Amino acid sequence: MGRAPDLMTDRLRLRMPRLEDFEHRAAFYASPRAAHEDGPVNRAMAWRIWASEVGQWPLLGYGPFSVEDRKTAAYLGEVGIYNPVGFPEPELGWFVTPEAEGKGYAAEAALAVMRWARARFGWDHIINIIAPANTRSIALARRLGGVHSNRPGLDEGDVVILHDLRALA
Template sequence: MTSVTLNIPVVETERLILRGHRMEDLDAMVEFFAGDRNTYVGGKMDRSDCWRAMLRGMGHWAMRGYGLWHIEEKATGKAAGWAGILHHIDWPEAELAYALFEGFEGKGFAIEAATAARDYAAHNFDIDAPASLIAPANNRSLALAKRMGATYEKDAVVLGTACQVWRHPSSLIQAGTS
């Protein structure tokens, strides 16, 4: 049997670990995509669809050299969501994307993970000041982008879906390393 090794960096914050996908994350993804919190990140998916989504995520790391990390809560070891950089073939640019699983919201995990992903991308992937493509009705994501210092740039249509482009501030300028 041939195996492929991907070098997905591990990023740690005070309370979280951002890491590559693992088989044991599948059940948490299935639960997330079976519920109602998935409206703005692809809609409902069954177990097979979630499996394919995980494989696409791994392929993103292999093809682009960056992608989404699974968010793991350090205190419990539980999968809490994902955050990272996506740049699908038909998207206009790299996007900072994030989502939390049910039960992990309201603890500051989203801003902690998204900020860590944004900063890591600036310093290691040469992706500074990324955009977030946000559905106009996704109030939680809009609020998070604003808390992170992102500013509204324009309305857009990506893959036939209306969204707003929110531009995140430069992590390099904030760190004084530009």
């Protein structure tokens, strides 16, 4: 367990989060973009959320990967597996910086994480738990091959998307 491995795609490096990555999550949680994540929240609460997510690595053997551009090393966002207390099962989630939106980075990184989860843990599936108003994330989950599921989410009305990891090459 312990640390995230480095995962490489054509354009991206997925790596263990570092302290300086928190500034991007703090900005996200302070903005209206966090509305689908029970935000906005203050910096102290953003720290608690982010630190608990990163802390999954030594405790569970998975967690968030920081995503960066392979050519420039620019931070682009975070994609990973989240499973804090209260989640019904491990969830694939993503966040990208405003500058990285609409460029396919979240999809590219999510596919890398799904392949890694299948190879590392032998999981047959993984879910997304998405607020119904978060139409962009729902569309991305469906583009990644996910299908709507009746599995439980966190809140009444959550959209749960199921991904069959066995179907990945």
